[in-house]
Amino acid sequence: xxxxxxxxxxxxxxxxxxxxxxxxxxxxxxxxxxxxxxxxxxxxxxxxxxxxxxxxxxxxxxxxxxxxxxxxxxxxxxxxxxxxxxxxxxxxxxxxxxxxxxxxxxxxxxxxxxxxxxxxxxxxxxxxxxxxxxxxxxxxxxxxxxxxxxxxxxxxxxxxxxxxxxxxxxxxxxxxxxxxxxxxxxxxxxxxxxxxxxxxxxxxxxxxxxxxxxxxxxxxxxxxxxxxxxxxxxxxxxxxxxxxxxxxxxxxxxxxxxxxxxxxxxxxxxxxxxxxxxxxxxxxxxxxxxxxxxxxxxxxxxxxxxxxxxxxxxxxxxxxxxxxxxxxxxxxxxxxxxxxxxxxxxxxxxxxxxxxxxxxxxxxxxxxxxxxxxxxxxxxxxxxxxxxxxxxxxxxxxxxxxxxxxxxxxxxxxxxxxxxxxxxxxxxxxxxxxxxxxxxxxxxxxxxxxxxxxxxxxxxxxxxxxxxxxxxxxxxxxxxxxxxxxxxxxxxxxxxxxxxxxxxxxx
Amino acid sequence: xxxxxxxxxxxxxxxxxxxxxxxxxxxxxxxxxxxxxxxxxxxxxxxxxx
Amino acid sequence: xxxxxxxxxxxxxxxxxxxxxxxxxxxxxxxxxxxxxxxxxxxxxxxxxxxxxxxxxxxxxxxxxxxxxxxxxxxxxxxxxxxxxxxxxxxxxxxxxxxxxxxxxxxxxxxxxxxxxxxxxxxxxxxxxxxxxxxxxxxxxxxxxxxxxxxxxxxxxxxxxxxxxxxxx
Numbered sequence: 001x002x003x004x005x006x007x008x009x010x011x012x013x014x015x016x017x018x019x020x021x022x023x024x025x026x027x028x029x030x031x032x033x034x035x036x037x038x039x040x041x042x043x044x045x046x047x048x049x050x051x052x053x054x055x056x057x058x059x060x061x062x063x064x065x066x067x068x069x070x071x072x073x074x075x076x077x078x079x080x081x082x083x084x085x086x087x088x089x090x091x092x093x094x095x096x097x098x099x100x101x102x103x104x105x106x107x108x109x110x111x112x113x114x115x116x117x118x119x120x121x122x123x124x125x126x127x128x129x130x131x132x133x134x135x136x137x138x139x140x141x142x143x144x145x146x147x148x149x150x151x152x153x154x155x156x157x158x159x160x161x162x163x164x165x166x167x168x169x170x171x172x173x174x175x176x177x178x179x180x181x182x183x184x185x186x187x188x189x190x191x192x193x194x195x196x197x198x199x200x201x202x203x204x205x206x207x208x209x210x211x212x213x214x215x216x217x218x219x220x221x222x223x224x225x226x227x228x229x230x231x232x233x234x235x236x237x238x239x240x241x242x243x244x245x246x247x248x249x250x251x252x253x254x255x256x257x258x259x260x261x262x263x264x265x266x267x268x269x270x271x272x273x274x275x276x277x278x279x280x281x282x283x284x285x286x287x288x289x290x291x292x293x294x295x296x297x298x299x300x301x302x303x304x305x306x307x308x309x310x311x312x313x314x315x316x317x318x319x320x321x322x323x324x325x326x327x328x329x330x331x332x333x334x335x336x337x338x339x340x341x342x343x344x345x346x347x348x349x350x351x352x353x354x355x356x357x358x359x360x361x362x363x364x365x366x367x368x369x370x371x372x373x374x375x376x377x378x379x380x381x382x383x384x385x386x387x388x389x390x391x392x393x394x395x396x397x398x399x400x401x402x403x404x405x406x407x408x409x410x411x412x413x414x415x416x417x418x419x420x421x422x423x424x425x426x427x428x429x430x431x432x433x434x435x436x437x438x439x440x441x442x443x444x445x446x447x448x449x450x451x452x453x454x455x456x457x458x459x460x461x462x463x464x465x466x467x468x469x470x471x472x473x474x475x476x477x478x479x480x481x482x483x484x485x486x487x488x489x490x491x492x493x494x495x496x497x498x499x500x501x502x503x504x505x506x507x
Numbered sequence: 508x509x510x511x512x513x514x515x516x517x518x519x520x521x522x523x524x525x526x527x528x529x530x531x532x533x534x535x536x537x538x539x540x541x542x543x544x545x546x547x548x549x550x551x552x553x554x555x556x557x
Numbered sequence: 558x559x560x561x562x563x564x565x566x567x568x569x570x571x572x573x574x575x576x577x578x579x580x581x582x583x584x585x586x587x588x589x590x591x592x593x594x595x596x597x598x599x600x601x602x603x604x605x606x607x608x609x610x611x612x613x614x615x616x617x618x619x620x621x622x623x624x625x626x627x628x629x630x631x632x633x634x635x636x637x638x639x640x641x642x643x644x645x646x647x648x649x650x651x652x653x654x655x656x657x658x659x660x661x662x663x664x665x666x667x668x669x670x671x672x673x674x675x676x677x678x679x680x681x682x683x684x685x686x687x688x689x690x691x692x693x694x695x696x697x698x699x700x701x702x703x704x705x706x707x708x709x710x711x712x713x714x715x716x717x718x719x720x721x722x723x724x725x726x
Contacts, residue, residue, distance in 0.1 A: 025707065032700075043644060045686045048696035055699040062707035069714060130606040130620060133644040201529065214609030214616070240618075242625045246607060248616050248667055254540065261536040274528035276520075281535055294539065299546050306554050314547045316666025322543045338588050338624075338668060345591065 007503040008496070015078045017068030020086060024061025026156050027090040028054040030146055031097055031139075038135035046101050046133045053097030060093075077492065083153060084485055084493040090152055091118040094143055103136045105466045108473055113140065115477050119484035120148020120367060122236020122333035122458020123449075123476065125466045129241045134222065137239050141226040144235030148367050148456065148484070149263070150195045157188040194270050195232065202228030202259045209251040227252075231259030234367045236333020236458025243335040253319055256334050257326055264290065264330035264362030266374075268404070285402040286363040286373040289380070290329070293373070297357045298325040301350045308347045321350070324459065328357040331369040333458020343445050343461040351444045354459065358451040359429060369456030369483050371425050375418035377402060382415040424487040429454055432479050436463065439472050453479040581652070584624030591659035591668060599657045601626060601670060602678065605638050605648035617675075619651060628653050629664070630672040640681025650679040 031054040038047050074082075091114035099110035109125045116123050117140050126132065126140070146152060203224045210220025223239055230237045240246040244256060269287070272280045281287060302321040305311050311320050320337055327334045342351065361370015381400050389398045400410040429450055436446035441463055449463040453476040464476070482490045581600040603621030615635035617628045620642065630653075642648025655672035658664075 028703070041644075043686065044693075045688045048689065048692045051696035051700040055696070055703040058700075058703040058707050062703070062710045065707075066710040066714060127623075130625065131642060131644055197529070214611050240607070240625070241620070241623070242618065242627070245627070245667065246618055246625070248609070248627050248664060248669070250665060257540060258533055258536040261539060262532050265532065270528075270532075273531060274525050276524035276528070278528060278531045281531055287535075291539065295542065295546075298543055299550070302543075302547055303550055306550055311660050311666040312551075313662050313666065314544075314551045316660055316662070317547045317551070318540075318543060319665040319667075320660075322547070326539070336667075340588050341591070341668075344589075 005499060007506050008500045009506045011070055011072055012078065013505070014068040014070040015072055015074050016082045016085065017064045018070055019074065019078075019082050020089065021061040021065035021068075022156050023086045023090060023152060024057050024064060024093075026152060026159070027093050028057035028061065030142070031057060031094060033142065034097075034135040034139045037138045038133065041134045043133040043135050046135055049097045049100035050135070050139075052100055053093050056096055057090075057093035060089075077496070080489045080492045081496050084481075084489040086152060087118065087147075087481055087485060088115075090147070091115045091143070094118065094139065097139065098136065101133065101136050103132055108470055109466055112473050112477055114143065115480050116458070117141075117143030117235070117237065118147030118152075119456050119480045120144050120233050120235040120331075120369065121453060121456040121480045121483075122230065123453060123460055123464040123480075124237065124458075125464060125468065125473070127466050129239070138226065140237050141229045141235070141239070144233040144237055145195070145199065145229035147233075148235055149199075149229065149233030150192055154188045154191050157185055158192050190271060191267055194267065194274070198232045198259065198262055199225075199228050202231055202255070205255045205258070206231075206252065209249065209255050210247075213247060213249045213251060227256065228259065231256055231332065231334070232263045232367065234260060234263040234330050234332040234362065234369075234456075236327075236335075238334065245336050245338070250315070250319060253323055253334075253336065256332075257323070260326055260330040260332045260334070263332065264366050264368045266363040266404075267365045269363070283403050285377050285404050289373045289377040290363060293357065293360060293376075294326065294329050297329060297353050298322045301325050301353050304347050304350045304353070310345065310347075324354060325357060328354040328457060328459055329360070330362050331358060331455050331457045333452070335459055339460045339462035342448070342459070343442075343463075348444050351448055351461070355444075355447050355451045358448075358455040358457045358459070359425070361455055369454075371422050374404070375422055378410060378415055378418040379422060381410055382418075385410070421486060421488060424491070425454070428479065428482060428487060432475065435475050436472065439469050449476075450479065454483040456480060456483045584619070584621035584626050587626060587657060588624050588668065591657075594657045595659040597657055598654065598673070599670060601628070601653045602650065604642045605640070605651055605681070606642045608635055608638055608641055610635060617651070617653075617672075619653060620648075627667060627669045628655065628672050628675070629669055630675045634672065634675035637675070637677050639677075640683075642681065645684050645686065647681045647684060649677045649681045652676045652678050 031050050035047050035050050038044065038050070091111065094117065095107070095110040095114035098104055098113055099107050103126060104110045104113055105125075105127055112125050115121075122144070129137070146155065203221070206224030206227050207217070207220045210224055211217060215223065226237075226239050229235070238244055238246065244252060266284070266286055269280060269284055298321070301324070302317045305321045306317060311317050323334075323336050337346070359370055360376050361372050362368025364372040364374035381402060385398050385400045389396075392398060401407055402410055432450035432454060433443075433446045436450055437443060441449070445461045445463055448459070448461045451457065452459050581602050582594070584601065584603060587594055587599060587601065601619060601621060603619040603625075605617055606620045606625060607616070607618035609616040610632060613632055615630055615632055617630050617635055617638070618625050619628050638649050638651070640646050640648050653670055653672045654674040655670045657670050659668060660666040661669045661671075
């Protein structure tokens with residue numbers, strides 16, 4: 001089978017390397033932004049960390065650009081591999097900054113935190129978050145906004161404005177295959193625009209909530225900006241160790257829910273709705289499935305918690321039960337319950353329901369992770385169709401369609417694609433769970449934490465910590481990375497590497 | 508003359524659409540919260556005599 | 558002889574009492590044994606990392622080791638706090654005596670302590686974070702160097718292009 005695939009050529013590596021250089025330049029530029037925050041808060045001693053991380057990124061980028069120069073066009077395989085590698089390279093340089101700033105206990109922790117940031121996961125191994133420099137804390141949140149809220153390839157396209165095929169394909173590699181606008185550059189700019197819009201709205205709402213709840217303006221704004229970045233990006237980092245519980249505020253949780261839901265919606269939907277097609281919100285298949293799933297999980301979790309007597313008051317059921325359900329389904333990861341409590345005090349049923357929510361995820365082409373509602377919807381419809389087909393006479397043909405901005409027929413190819421990704425997902429989920437259990441953790445908690453890493457969620461049952469075994473940290477880094485790239489890109493990269501090793505690289 | 512007038516109306520409509528769109532998305536989130544609030548009250552009501 | 562034994566015993570008891578920290582629980586213990594402590598009076602010592610006034614009361618987030626717990630105190634008590642911990646400050650070390658709630662009904666199920674007694678044990682202080690001058694200069698040099706190199710290599714590539722164009726297949 002391998003002999004049918006053309007061997008790797010040096011040009012292939014050059015194409016990937018050359019386009020990667022732009023990502024390096026961009027990541028270098030972005031690492032300079034926290035310097036502004038450092039100056040504002042007079043944290044001058046941390047500035048060198050950002051400068052060095054940025055320098056390393058730019059330096060690496062220039063080497064790539066110079067030595068791997070080619071004008072040949074990108075093909076699909078290059079774009080997919082490039083996206084996979086970019087999502088390791090960019091966090092790598094951020095981790096250099098984190099490590100130099102002494103924000104984390106070890107280099108592996110710094111890499112974990114960067115990957116968790118960039119992929120919009122939100123699992124944290126940072127020690128003493130409350131005492132982190134504001135600029136370093138800002139970088140944690142900013143990484144989530146840039147990496148997951150918008151996407152580094154999208155930003156790169158918006159700025160560089162390339163219109164060749166290569167960009168289209170790199171775009172696809174980042175799993176944001178939207179086709180909002182004919183021009184890929186325009187689409188990218190729209191995605192950036194939507195992100196900035198909700199960032200501004202979120203910051204505004206959180207600042208108001210902060211002022212109302214007893215914070216001074218400066219603090220309210222800073223916390224608000226950070227929470228808005230990670231809320232929209234459905235990331236889950238917060239400026240404090242208690243996560244969202246720090247604020248003890250119903251209003252903060254309400255604003256968080258607004259941003260989480262918005263962040264979980266498809267970019268296509270945003271574009272349609274913001275362009276005037278407001279009806280789309282209720283007609284869209286993904287929204288319907290998302291609502292259904294949310295309702296099922298949320299009500300079952302609430303009922304379970306009520307039955308067990310953990311949170312008897314209605315307000316507590318909402319702020320603990322429903323909130324965690326929404327956080328899980330939108331794959332955000334804001335948490336209002338201590339991780340220890342999730343592991344040892346929450347009933348197993350609720351934990352497993354959250355796992356189901358995390359694995360299924362939010363809408364496609366959004367900041368959410370998971371298998372995605374579009375695929376879940378397609379698979380469910382396909383299942384219904386199969387049942388109907390079985391009940392019909394042999395000659396009858398059952399077709400199906402769904403509404404996603406426009407009415408689309410459900411083809412076998414789509415179902416196959418959805419099933420493949422869902423299956424890959426579940427395979428990784430199983431392996432991840434087994435490895436976690438192998439490290440001595442309980443089954444439900446292993447499932448929970450694995451789902452959280454793979455789905456780029458960020459809710460923690462306490463397994464994730466600086467004291468977590470190093471091998472497990474490495475495994476979770478892999479899961480977070482794989483989840484963000486919807487797994488296929490990882491397989492293609494693996495195939496690429498195996499091909500190169502087996503057959504060598506042609507000149 | 509007529510051209511300028513047309514684009515002004517268009518501009519207003521676009522902005523209106525944009526703001527209305529944002530509000531409808533926020534309303535969706537509020538709707539979700541509202542449905543849950545109702546659901547929880549129902550649950551606690553059923554739960555109490557039991 | 559008996560006097561010596563008595564004074565030794567007295568001395569030993571004093572030492573034992575003073576090192577038992579008068580029954581303060583750690584944040585970790587409270588979170589991990591919430592059910593046992595629920596509704597009971599507890600003592601928590603830790604650093605202030607957050608203060609939020611709400612009406613006549615205020616939330617004070619107290620960090621003990623790795624775990625921070627929210628404490629609901631009266632405004633007058635909250636105003637005794639001088640420093641809130643962050644990067645440039647060590648927050649006041651406070652001692653809280655109050656009722657622990659695993660899922661406070663008054664506060665939407667939050668885990669908290671309603672303080673009866675709130676004392677500032679040690680006032681916090683500012684932390685000096687001196688700039689490492691050699692490192693700072695090196696980092697500026699590296700950044701400037703990297704940017705310059707990037708631009709230079711781009712220039713070199715452009716020049717090379719003019720002489721021998723890279724085939725574009």
